[in-house]
Amino acid sequence: MDDDIKLKEEPASNSTDKVAEDKKVQEDATNKASSASTVENKVEKKQEKASAPAKSEEAVIEFKKVSKTYGKNIKAVDNISFKIAPGEFISLVGPSGAGKSTLIKLLTCEELPTNGQILVSGRDISKLQKKELPFFRRKVGIIFQDFKLLPRKTVYENIAFALEVADAKNSAIVDSVPKIIEIVGLTSRTNAMSEELSGGEKQRVSIARALVHKPKLLIADEPTGNLDPVSTWEIIELLFKINSQGTIVLLATHDKEVVDALQRRVITMRGGKVISDQAKGKYIL
């Protein structure tokens, strides 16, 4: 594991002294408020290491003239083609109804394209057999705006769940889950019930769960939609950290600030088509 970038340590939440607590909250806010620039700084540092737009030979995901039509004439995705190279961090932006969700559904095989091919590691995933789907899905982590955690289960159990239903041995689970919890910085909340968590913490559990199978691709569908600005940046920072360790991150978002600050590739969609694909893009309205 790359130790270059470490998340800030989770502040201890056991303080009974209200004054100290208030001060701490203020401190955090000040810290996080500048995390936008922190991220920018990190981005600048990594400028030299930033991957260039995908070259054909390197592309690990490729959309080839993909269309998805619902019913007779609702074209959710219209003749889209693009490539994704390993290690890329891509923001997918566009107004509601542009086709972002459909594109994501196509990528996870929840929907099949009406036309075209979607190649992942050279394999056309629309031709995957039913029994291969679960294995494919394990290699594509995905998190949502509404977190989708299991109620009445702890942080640990939520993450372990993903391993259990993939037939992992108990020993493997006991081994790997704490490590993943540490990556997302929730060690102190390991046994908290999902209902007790804050929005930011819930999203981190979702991310942890998405990471259990060490996916090649992590899709984040409006992950910060339900979060306050501070938590938003925490999550973006976490995604960035994950990306720096080799996972492709596809971030679908409406958050202009985030997109602009990231200075990474931006694919803009409108009306089912890709209207812009920039290596160091900005959020275009």
Added chain:
Amino acid sequence: MFPLTFYRIAKTSFVSFWRNRWLSLAATLIMILTLITISFFISMMLITDRTTESLRDKVDMSVYFNDSASKDQITAIQNILLSRADIKSVDYISKEKALESWRARNKENDNIRDLISETDNPLPRSLEIKTQNPEDLEKINTLLSSKDYQSLIKEISYKKNKLLVDRLVKLTNFIKIGGWAMSMVFVLISVLVIYNTIRLTIFARSAEIEIMKLVGASDLYVRGPFVFEGMGYGIIGAIVSSIIFFFAFRLIVPAAENYLGLSNLNSNYLGISLALIIGLQFLIGLMLGTFCSVLAIKKHLK
């Protein structure tokens, strides 16, 4: 690996069973009712079948001969009858034997009994004829009523059992048809109830199922709990109904034997016994439960 998988699936199923316990209880009860009904009618059929059989055995014809008929003539008739395929047995009752029976029948009543003695024995000799099927007695009757035998034969009489057996056969058929019909109705009801119960369970767990699919759960984990649930209804239903049936059997069979004058109802008749009926319950329960769950999964689980 396999026991762990099974354990996980079973645990999920149990938790869901418990969470919707009233639903689960209803489905289990219906299964119990269905299985008890089926077992009950099978037993009824067996008992009436046995009764019919044993009564058919008692149906016979007695042919009484005139004193003028010679032993040879009687033997000749006996042989003719014995050579027929539809005859089961032909027993010769001599005057002495007739006297024995008379004495046995009237042992309570000395006056009547002593009306007849060895020296003054008006009791006729007879042939007791049993046919393979009670229906064939008619043919024998026709045969023996012909002119050839008129001089020899005093009287031909059927035992009244034939009418009774006819009635009983009708009753058995009625019970068979009625039993099948009722069983089918119960099976249909239980299929509907269990199918719907599992459908509801699928719906209740839909959020969890969605997450399962997202994290790439194998089909076994998605569907397994529901199949397990269906089979569970079958097995639990079979266990409870077997226990009920076992005790009912213990109580009813001796009473039935007494009342109907049969013996050994639970011995292996046509290979069917208590153990087999219970085994049948489990088989039917499992099949019904699994069928319902597979159907519900096919239709309501993407």
